[in-house]
Amino acid sequence: MSSPSTSVLKGKTVLPADxxxxxxxxxxxxDKYGGVMVDxxxxxDSHIYVPLLRASISQWRQQGKxxxxxxxxxxxxxxxxxxxxxxxxxxxxxxxxxxxxxWIPDSxxxxxxxxxxxxxxxxFVMNNKREVPHLDCSINISMLFSExxxxxxxxxxxxxxKHGYFEGKDAWKFPTGVVNQGEDICTxxxxxxKEETGIDTEFMEILAxxxxxxxxxxxxxxxxxxxxxxxxxxxxxxxxxxxxxQGSYGGFSAVRPSSGKQNYLxxxxxxxxx
Amino acid sequence: MSSPSTSVLKGKTVLPADxxxxxxxxxxxxDKYGGVMVDxxxxxDSHIYVPLLRASISQWRQQGKxxxxxxxxxxxxxxxxxxxxxxxxxxxxxxxxxxxxxWIPDSxxxxxxxxxxxxxxxxFVMNNKREVPHLDCSINISMLFSExxxxxxxxxxxxxxKHGYFEGKDAWKFPTGVVNQGEDICTxxxxxxKEETGIDTEFMEILAxxxxxxxxxxxxxxxxxxxxxxxxxxxxxxxxxxxxxQGSYGGFSAVRPSSGKQNYLxxxxxxxxx
Numbered sequence: 001m002s003s004p005s006t007s008v009l010k011g012k013t014v015l016p017a018d019x020x021x022x023x024x025x026x027x028x029x030x031d032k033y034g035g036v037m038v039d040x041x042x043x044x045d046s047h048i049y050v051p052l053l054r055a056s057i058s059q060w061r062q063q064g065k066x067x068x069x070x071x072x073x074x075x076x077x078x079x080x081x082x083x084x085x086x087x088x089x090x091x092x093x094x095x096x097x098x099x100x101x102x103w104i105p106d107s108x109x110x111x112x113x114x115x116x117x118x119x120x121x122x123x124f125v126m127n128n129k130r131e132v133p134h135l136d137c138s139i140n141i142s143m144l145f146s147e148x149x150x151x152x153x154x155x156x157x158x159x160x161x162k163h164g165y166f167e168g169k170d171a172w173k174f175p176t177g178v179v180n181q182g183e184d185i186c187t188x189x190x191x192x193x194k195e196e197t198g199i200d201t202e203f204m205e206i207l208a209x210x211x212x213x214x215x216x217x218x219x220x221x222x223x224x225x226x227x228x229x230x231x232x233x234x235x236x237x238x239x240x241x242x243x244x245x246q247g248s249y250g251g252f253s254a255v256r257p258s259s260g261k262q263n264y265l266x267x268x269x270x271x272x273x274x
Numbered sequence: 275m276s277s278p279s280t281s282v283l284k285g286k287t288v289l290p291a292d293x294x295x296x297x298x299x300x301x302x303x304x305d306k307y308g309g310v311m312v313d314x315x316x317x318x319d320s321h322i323y324v325p326l327l328r329a330s331i332s333q334w335r336q337q338g339k340x341x342x343x344x345x346x347x348x349x350x351x352x353x354x355x356x357x358x359x360x361x362x363x364x365x366x367x368x369x370x371x372x373x374x375x376x377w378i379p380d381s382x383x384x385x386x387x388x389x390x391x392x393x394x395x396x397x398f399v400m401n402n403k404r405e406v407p408h409l410d411c412s413i414n415i416s417m418l419f420s421e422x423x424x425x426x427x428x429x430x431x432x433x434x435x436k437h438g439y440f441e442g443k444d445a446w447k448f449p450t451g452v453v454n455q456g457e458d459i460c461t462x463x464x465x466x467x468k469e470e471t472g473i474d475t476e477f478m479e480i481l482a483x484x485x486x487x488x489x490x491x492x493x494x495x496x497x498x499x500x501x502x503x504x505x506x507x508x509x510x511x512x513x514x515x516x517x518x519x520q521g522s523y524g525g526f527s528a529v530r531p532s533s534g535k536q537n538y539l540x541x542x543x544x545x546x547x548x
Contacts, residue, residue: 074358074363074364077354077355077358077359078355080351080354080355080372081351081352081354081355084348084351085351089348089369089370090348090367090368090369090370090371090372091367091369092366092367092368092491093364093365093366093367093372093373093388094364094366094388095363095364095365096363096364097364098354098364098367098372099367099491112392112452113392113452113454113455114367114368114389114392114455115388115389115390115391115392115493115494116389116391116392116393116453116454116455116456117389117390117391117392117393117496118386118387118388118389118390118391119390119391119494119496178386178387179390180387180390181387181388181390181492181493181494182390182487182488182492182494184485184487185485207541208526208539208540208541208542209526209539209540209541210538210539210540211458211459211538211540213456213458214456217366217373218368218455218456219389219455220389220393220455220456222391222393222496250524250542250544251541251542252482252483252526264484264485265482265483265484266482266483266484266485267481267482267483267525268482268524268525268542270524271524
């Protein structure tokens, strides 16, 4: 006796309707915007892939699907050209995959934008220990933003870069760096200071930020100037100075919302205390 | 008599050394980080391309070049697989091109990161005209950031979305949107309010921002809550209210640096006046 979902016809097993549909179609997962996502994982010859893709698009069109996403790992680079020939465009790429998209309906393409910004930080660490390299911060801040020149009159932590733009130049600068994919701005500031100077710090607030366009390869850049406080033995000596500086300028401090979401909210905590 | 750069040998013109080198190599432009960039524009068969690429890499290696960038327009999707087979990885992609990279030296890959963030805005427009849809802003702000609930007690401009996440839901929300590639945050806020409500506004300041991870396709999100002021006939009536609200909270206003660079600097202009 056959199982409820399989019929036996003249001694041959006939697959149920839902299984039949999967033969000859690409495996796709629905997204929450009325589209489908195909995550190609196994190697496939383009002569097998193209008929599958065509049949799948035909079915998705019948089903009223909108955006079709195809994620091709770099190992399946052989399928990029065939996918483009079927009307797909690139959406974005990371080191190990390329995402292609196709908008099925006649309506205007409502697919979301690619990531547009690289996020960087500059770490402004107040420190009056004479053994760390320092300059008057007014000189250093002017390297970043001349507008902030007079905000503070303290000594700050500066470094000389071994690589990058300042390589070989006799210039002191703030510890700076790129915020990694998935990293919090406040975490990145602490990490960069540790990496560049070995000093442990605590994030205080964002003093300012700058948005710049057409920086690297046409992308935009958001650069956050963060104030940090060193977690070193002479911290007590500094406390009053830091507080004085804070009192004179309300930056954006970081608060993790109580809702439990894994994100930070940055606002002027000096002016607004919930 | 031959020109200084061309020798004549037994009646045949011999190309100068620099021209000979260009035959059989891909045309590349040096970047400022010791690498080269190849911007492929004309269609090319992969059987012609691969020997050119191999010879070029060999030459770049001899020259001590570091990062090699190859930009392939989507029309040249046929060259993606051959480029990957020669040891390149993906760097990033936009709708119409794919950028591949290869790090020649034995040293660790120091290629810059791909863009990691999508930037969005929420527009907080203070308006006491009764004919525009409104709710108590405490309700609306709580939809974004519950922490800011009590900052202001005014009526604000809210909209109902026709598309996207709030489509079909009976929810009022702030005008929100994605900052376009190359667009300033303050410009995007004004544009979104105009598009969604038809109201012209002036950018006042950024009240707060939020960083969220793994939002869309693994990318991160920076969402800026902007305060704007409507450029409508009853603006006089509102002035005092707006100023009162401003006085109670120092956000980040936008200033274009005098250096003439095409970027905006955002900082607490209430606490710091240059």
